[in-house]
Amino acid sequence: MAVFRHSTDVMFQHCDPAGIVFYPRYFEMINEVVERFFGEAVGWSFRQMHTVERVGIPMGRIATDFHAASRLGDQLDWTLTTGRIGGASLDVTVAATCDGQARLTAQGTLVLVDLDRMKSIRWPDERRATLETYKED
C-alpha cells in the first residue's frame, strides 16, 4: 500500500489568540493535502480538473478527531490513504503528526462531480486504478 505524505509548518496565520491551531485552519490544511495528493500522486491537478475538465471533488462528509493541540512553528507531517472507492465516492483518511505525536485524524468522503450540473459522475478507470494503490490494507 502506498501512503501519500506532505508536510506543512504551522504559521502565525493558523493560530488563534490561545496560541493553538484554530480548527477551520486544519480543514484548509486538509484540503491542501487532498489537492496535493491529486496533483502529485494521481496526476490530476485541480487546475486541470476545474478549469479544463470542469469536474470537482467536494467533501460530502468529514469526521475529525483532534488528538493534541498544535502550536506556532510545529511541523505537521500529513498522510493520506484511500478507503472505499464507490461509483463516484472516495473515502479518504487524512492524518497529521508532529514529532511522532498524533495531532488529528480525519475521515472524509469526496464525491467526483460534474461542476456545471453539480451531479456526481463515475471515477474514470485510469484514476480509479491510481486511487486503488493508496488503499488502506
Ligand SMILES: CC(C)(COP(=O)(O)OP(=O)(O)OC[C@H]1O[C@@H](n2cnc3c(N)ncnc32)[C@H](O)[C@@H]1OP(=O)(O)O)[C@@H](O)C(=O)NCCC(=O)NCCSC(=O)c1cc(O)c2ccccc2c1O
Ligand atoms: C456531492 C453531491 C453533488 C452528490 O449529490 P448527487 O445527487 O450528485 O450524488 P448521489 O447522491 O447520487 O451520490 C453519489 C455518490 O456520492 C455519495 N454521497 C453523496 N452525498 C454524500 C455525502 N453527503 N456524504 C457521503 N457520501 C455522499 C453517495 O453515497 C454515492 O456514493 P457511491 O459510492 O454510490 O458512488 C451533493 O451531495 C452535494 O452537492 N453536496 C454538497 C457538497 C458541498 O457543498 N460540500 C461542502 C464542503 S466541500 C467543499 O467546500 C469543496 C468544494 C470544492 O469545490 C472542492 C473542489 C475540489 C476539492 C475539494 C472541494 C471541496 O472540499
